[in-house]
């Protein structure tokens with residue numbers, strides 16, 4: 001309930017921020033002007049899609065065959081190519097720094113709002129504790145421990161996905177539904193005729209359009225970037241994943257339990273190719289005190305080995321607000337303007353195939369984790385540039401290792417699904433959990449703070465879920481694998497003219 005209040009307050013702020021923008025429509029600049037105190041108008045960020053040359057959106061028939069028959073080498077190459085494309089230079093800048101393509105995308109706060117999102121006046125980086133954790137607290141009466149890793153994240157959506165979410169979509173009864181409104185989603189679920197087959201109890205699927213001749217296609221993409229901080233001065237220890245055994249807690253190996261930490265140096269030459277080396281006693285003496293961490297083995301590397309952006313005062317305040325309110329100790333650091341937000345991990349999916357492609361990336365400079373668990377840098381393609389080469393990946397394009405196999409895929413992000421707030425996270429796969437993303441009716445909570453019902457997370461990952469026939473769906477509506485629709489939808493009366501048909 002507290003979350004709903006936050007979302008509402010946030011969208012009110014958003015409206016206020018939007019109304020300050022110059023009203024006259026201007027041609028979108030190819031390159032956003034660098035922010036300068038002399039320029040009065042707020043700079044604009046124009047969301048751009050993954051450019052041509054990276055195999056995006058991909059051939060659905062081909063990709064589906066790879067997922068069905070577990071052609072893992074082809075899947076790995078396609079996933080690294082997508083990473084190369086989404087991290088490529090957008091040609092736009094913010095605070096003097098080049099924005100990778102995904103940074104130009106609208107965030108949950110802008111998309112799930114009464115106005116929707118077309119351009120941004122600042123990067124969509126509203127920090128929040130992943131709902132993923134609180135979600136279980138709500139559904140299963142279980143809660144992530146407060147002393148677990150400080151994880152601050154948000155969701156971002158590529159332009160075709162935003163257009164889909166901000167357009168009213170047809171549904172039962174010849175009515176259009178608004179997927180950013182809790183009320184509209186609940187009435188969608190209530191409107192299915194009793195005889196509707198489970199396979200059809202779903203929102204309209206997210207878009208996929210294949211390439212046509214020389215015209216590039218497109219498809220819905222979603223991301224969940226995870227941000228830690230590095231202080232502007234001193235050497236900030238950054239937890240380095242080396243598997244569940246290099247942790248004080250093998251069952252729930254959250255980042256604050258990891259033994260290996262890299263001291264990141266913002267003053268070192270900005271070379272992302274320099275690999276971590278064992279830290280000297282002098283370097284360890286300069287470590288920024290991070291009371292929440294379990295560092296035993298210290299490494300040293302330039303800050304440039306990880307994607308970072310310098311926080312302004314508002315972002316730092318926002319980050320601290322989440323850190324304080326969630327009660328996490330995590331890194332145990334307070335952010336100030338000028339400190340760096342660093343990308344420790346990022347979930348990515350794309351509607352290239354019916355049940356989406358799933359890939360997750362985490363910071364892994366130098367050696368891969370033992371047994372490449374749950375993934376590695378193997379197969380990294382040459383088009384991945386700079387610090388983006390220092391991320392390991394696993395993929396989960398199917399629940400099992402091919403349709404003919406009963407062997408479950410295990411793919412999780414060590415920064416996220418290690419939380420005790422997620423059942424069996426270290427044996428989880430993305431598709432099974434997102435496949436139960438659903439909305440129900442009627443709304444719970446109160447009119448001021450409604451709660452949109454959904455199915456529980458899978459309690460384990462022992463066998464695949466049949467998304468077309470599982471009887472648990474019979475009173476719910478599937479949200480096409482998007483937990484964001486269920487979790488980020490706002491308190492917005494269905495009659496509101498928000499999204500346009």
Ligand code: HEC
Nearest residue numbers: 130131132222223224347359360412428430433482483484
């Ligand atoms: C235990 C359930 C669970 C597992 C496992 C899981 N997720 Fe999620 N995921 C969620 C929930 C809930 C949200 C929405 C709230 C949030 O952002 O925390 C979410 C959000 C996301 C988003 C943002 C858009 C959306 O669909 O909501 C992406 C992208 C994503 N996850 C990808 C992945 C990938 C890739 C994996 C596997 C490596 C994965 N997830 C594993 C529950 C899960």
